[in-house]
Amino acid sequence: MGEPEGTVWKGLFWMMQLFICVNAVAKSFLQEGKGRLLYFYTIAGPRDFILSKLMFNALLMLLMSLVSMGLFVLMLGDPMPNPFSFVLISCLGGVSLSLVFTFLAAIAARAQQSAALMAILGFPLVIPQLLLLSKISNIAFEEVIQGGLAGMILLLSGLDVMIVALALILFPFLWKD
Amino acid sequence: MIRQSWWKIVCVVLLVYTFIAGFLGAVPAKPILNETIRNLYFHVAMWFSMMILFIISLVYSIKYLRTNNHVFDIYALEYAKGGIVFGTLGVLTGSIWARWTWGAFWSSDPKQLGAVIALLIYFAYLVLRNSMTDMDKRARIGAVYNIFAFAMLFPTIWIIPRMVESLHPGGMGNPALDTHDIDSRMRVVFWPGAVPGWTLLGVWITTLRIRLSLLAESERGGSRAAR
Numbered sequence: 001m002g003e004p005e006g007t008v009w010k011g012l013f014w015m016m017q018l019f020i021c022v023n024a025v026a027k028s029f030l031q032e033g034k035g036r037l038l039y040f041y042t043i044a045g046p047r048d049f050i051l052s053k054l055m056f057n058a059l060l061m062l063l064m065s066l067v068s069m070g071l072f073v074l075m076l077g078d079p080m081p082n083p084f085s086f087v088l089i090s091c092l093g094g095v096s097l098s099l100v101f102t103f104l105a106a107i108a109a110r111a112q113q114s115a116a117l118m119a120i121l122g123f124p125l126v127i128p129q130l131l132l133l134s135k136i137s138n139i140a141f142e143e144v145i146q147g148g149l150a151g152m153i154l155l156l157s158g159l160d161v162m163i164v165a166l167a168l169i170l171f172p173f174l175w176k177d
Numbered sequence: 178m179i180r181q182s183w184w185k186i187v188c189v190v191l192l193v194y195t196f197i198a199g200f201l202g203a204v205p206a207k208p209i210l211n212e213t214i215r216n217l218y219f220h221v222a223m224w225f226s227m228m229i230l231f232i233i234s235l236v237y238s239i240k241y242l243r244t245n246n247h248v249f250d251i252y253a254l255e256y257a258k259g260g261i262v263f264g265t266l267g268v269l270t271g272s273i274w275a276r277w278t279w280g281a282f283w284s285s286d287p288k289q290l291g292a293v294i295a296l297l298i299y300f301a302y303l304v305l306r307n308s309m310t311d312m313d314k315r316a317r318i319g320a321v322y323n324i325f326a327f328a329m330l331f332p333t334i335w336i337i338p339r340m341v342e343s344l345h346p347g348g349m350g351n352p353a354l355d356t357h358d359i360d361s362r363m364r365v366v367f368w369p370g371a372v373p374g375w376t377l378l379g380v381w382i383t384t385l386r387i388r389l390s391l392l393a394e395s396e397r398g399g400s401r402a403a404r
Contacts, residue, residue: 103325107305107318107321107322110314110318111305111308111309111314111318117304117305117308120301120304121301121304121305121322123297124294124297124298124301125298125301125325125326125329127290127294127333128291128294128329128332128333128337131287131337132337155332155336155337159332162328166324166325166328170321170324170325173242173317173320173321174317174318174321
């Protein structure tokens, strides 16, 4: 099998990351039974609950990103001149995606629907992040550093901070049930 | 306030003024744009209206979360729908403009994509609401998602398209509506006429729908009480 060139490799990787994220987060959130949620309700406040979910899913996604990167390199070849920066970028990307999907899973779990609803809600919302991530991934794929990339990384981090802040503010309203 | 007619008359007068002055008034002669610059009164004004309608919807969503008053939820929903209508019109007028200036209705420009994605996010809001049957839950979760969706508007249509290369005015860090794109002859029509006119039209349509919803609900409630 031929190895795909840079842009195709990058595109495939982010597509994979998206699906990995949807599945990982869906499994972790939507499998909580009603009893367990009630137990959490009595022992911890909503802020602590959502914060712990966000952190857990971020760590899970970090692990998944590293594993999937390893598998990609193994099976599809390694066209990157800067592998270290790509590892860092994929970690940042994985964490960003997981934050959005965790909050959406919280909404979907309240709506008592399956992961399908979360996916429908989620795809438009992560497109800005995917666009930013694919532009930032250029750092790892081109030998020349392009201007404005630091700004984009800052923007992505700012977006993540905003999502976490919104989740912390809005989750207590979802919690009252 | 919603039933009064003075602001509706103002709306009609402003829109008629916009159309007449828009098509017959003087406009600066710019290369490539030529006469299409008149679309400013439609396309840009509609985006302004959309943002205003979404802000009103956001305010009502926040009010609902604070007071759990069901009426606020109806307001938030209808204003969001109004915003979606104006957003869709904005995309349509934008693609018509693109056909004559950029050569094609759709060129996958970052601003065009961002606008469509923003609309998709709000459509997902409608899907979410329809997936739930319990009214209180629907209102509460809908309000939470509405706030989240509004916050996502900013990166999607304001920040990212300005950071990347784009044919649309505003790409590569330029302001989207700057002093070189419009002159005082156009400003006189745009700011007092087009923006308030389209916004008032949006508010008028939305308030009619709100009155319809409230009426339908009170009929349902009334018939239940009579039983």
